[in-house]
Amino acid sequence: MRTVTEVSPVTERATDATGRSDADYHRPETVEAACRRLRDADGRARVVAGGQTLMPLVRQGLVDTDAFVDVSAIPALSGVAREDGRATVGATTTYAELAAHELSDRVAALGEACAVVADRQVRSLGTVGGAVAHGDPTFDLLAPLRALDAEVRLAAPDGRRRVPLDSFLVGHLRTDRREDELVTGVTVERPEPGRSGSAYERHAAVESGRATAGVAARVALADGAFETVRVACSAVADTPARAHAVEDKSVGEAATADVVAAASERVSEDIDPIDDEAGSATYKRRLAATLTERSLLAAVRRAGGSP
Ligand SMILES: Cc1cc2nc3c(=O)[nH]c(=O)nc-3n(C[C@H](O)[C@H](O)[C@H](O)COP(=O)(O)OP(=O)(O)OC[C@H]3O[C@@H](n4cnc5c(N)ncnc54)[C@H](O)[C@@H]3O)c2cc1C
Missing domain, CATH: 3.30.465.10 (Uridine Diphospho-n-acetylenolpyruvylglucosamine Reductase; domain 3)
Structure with a gap:
C-alpha cells in the first residue's frame, strides 16, 4: 500500500488546550x-x-x-x-x-x-x-x-x-x-454549446459523505465521433488522475455505448487507489470504471450524441 503525505507537521503548537489560536x-x-x-x-x-x-x-x-x-x-x-x-x-x-x-x-x-x-x-x-x-x-x-x-x-x-x-x-x-x-x-x-458536453459522477461513502471515487468527463463530437475526450478521477490516486488510456481508446471512434463501455474499462491503467475505510482498492477500480462509463454517456448525450 502507498504511503501518503501527511498535512504539515506541528512544529510548535500555536493553539491552547481548547484549540484557540493566538x-x-x-x-x-x-x-x-x-x-x-x-x-x-x-x-x-x-x-x-x-x-x-x-x-x-x-x-x-x-x-x-x-x-x-x-x-x-x-x-x-x-x-x-x-x-x-x-x-x-x-x-x-x-x-x-x-x-x-x-x-x-x-x-x-x-x-x-x-x-x-x-x-x-x-x-x-x-x-x-x-x-x-x-x-x-x-x-x-x-x-x-x-x-x-x-x-x-x-x-x-x-x-x-x-x-x-x-x-x-x-x-x-x-x-x-x-x-x-x-x-x-x-x-x-x-465550450460552445451544441457539440460538447460534460458530466461529473461520484459515489460517496455513507459515513464521511466524501467521494469514494468520482469521474468527470468532457467530450466534443464531430459527425457522431469523439473529437475531444477528457476524463479525470477524484479520490483514486494521489492527485485527481487524468485517465489518458480512456481518452486514447475513444478519440476518433464513434460515440456509441459499446465504445464507451470498452474505453471505460481502461480507467484502471491511470489510477492507483488505496484500501481504506471507504472500500478496497479492487472495489474502487470497479467503481471508477462504472462511473467513467456513466459520466461519458451523460457527456455524449449533452453533446447531442445518441450512444
Ligand atoms: C463537513 C465538511 C464536509 C465536506 N465535504 C466535502 C465534499 O463532499 N466534497 C468536497 O469536495 N469537499 C468537501 N469538503 C471540503 C471543502 O470542499 C473544503 O473545505 C473547501 O473547498 C475549502 O475551501 P475553503 O475556502 O474553506 O478553504 P480554507 O479552509 O480557507 O483553506 C484551505 C487551504 O487552502 C489555502 N487557501 C485558501 N484559499 C487560498 C488562496 N486563494 N490562495 C492560496 N491558498 C489558499 C489555505 O491556506 C488552506 O491551506 C467538506 C468540508 C467539510 C468541513
Whole structure:
C-alpha cells in the first residue's frame, strides 16, 4: 500500500488546550496587500478563505501558523469573468456561487461537482481557491477542473503566473504554490454549446459523505465521433488522475455505448487507489470504471450524441 503525505507537521503548537489560536489576523482588501503579508511572514502565515478545511486543522493542532491572511474581503478575487472564449473563476467564489452561475449551465460537470459537496453550509463558505490550493484529491471540484484543462492563476509580490492544473497538483495535499503566492483564480475554456458536453459522477461513502471515487468527463463530437475526450478521477490516486488510456481508446471512434463501455474499462491503467475505510482498492477500480462509463454517456448525450 502507498504511503501518503501527511498535512504539515506541528512544529510548535500555536493553539491552547481548547484549540484557540493566538495567531495574528489580517484582512487585506487587495491582492497586492495580501501578497505582501505573505512575503513579510516568511512562510509563517496561512491564507484563509472559507476556513472549512483550514480552521478544523488549526483547532486540532495539526496546522501551526503565526498569522492568518483572510482573502474574503478582496473584491478582485470574487466572481466569474469571461474573456475570449474562456472563463476565470475567482478564488473566493464559493461552490454555491459557481453552481448558480451560467458557466455551470454550460459546463454541467462544474455544477454537478459543486452540488455534491457536503451541505449548504460548506457550499456557501467553501471556495474554489481553497479547494485548488489544498490539493486534496478527494475534493469533487478538482477532477472537473482537470477535465477542463484548467489553468491556475497565481499572484506574488514579484509578479503573476499561470500554471496548468495538471502540473500545479504535484502530489497528495501538495501543490506547486510558493508560500508567498496567492491563488487568484482558475481559468477554463467556455465550450460552445451544441457539440460538447460534460458530466461529473461520484459515489460517496455513507459515513464521511466524501467521494469514494468520482469521474468527470468532457467530450466534443464531430459527425457522431469523439473529437475531444477528457476524463479525470477524484479520490483514486494521489492527485485527481487524468485517465489518458480512456481518452486514447475513444478519440476518433464513434460515440456509441459499446465504445464507451470498452474505453471505460481502461480507467484502471491511470489510477492507483488505496484500501481504506471507504472500500478496497479492487472495489474502487470497479467503481471508477462504472462511473467513467456513466459520466461519458451523460457527456455524449449533452453533446447531442445518441450512444
Ligand atoms: C463537513 C465538511 C464536509 C465536506 N465535504 C466535502 C465534499 O463532499 N466534497 C468536497 O469536495 N469537499 C468537501 N469538503 C471540503 C471543502 O470542499 C473544503 O473545505 C473547501 O473547498 C475549502 O475551501 P475553503 O475556502 O474553506 O478553504 P480554507 O479552509 O480557507 O483553506 C484551505 C487551504 O487552502 C489555502 N487557501 C485558501 N484559499 C487560498 C488562496 N486563494 N490562495 C492560496 N491558498 C489558499 C489555505 O491556506 C488552506 O491551506 C467538506 C468540508 C467539510 C468541513
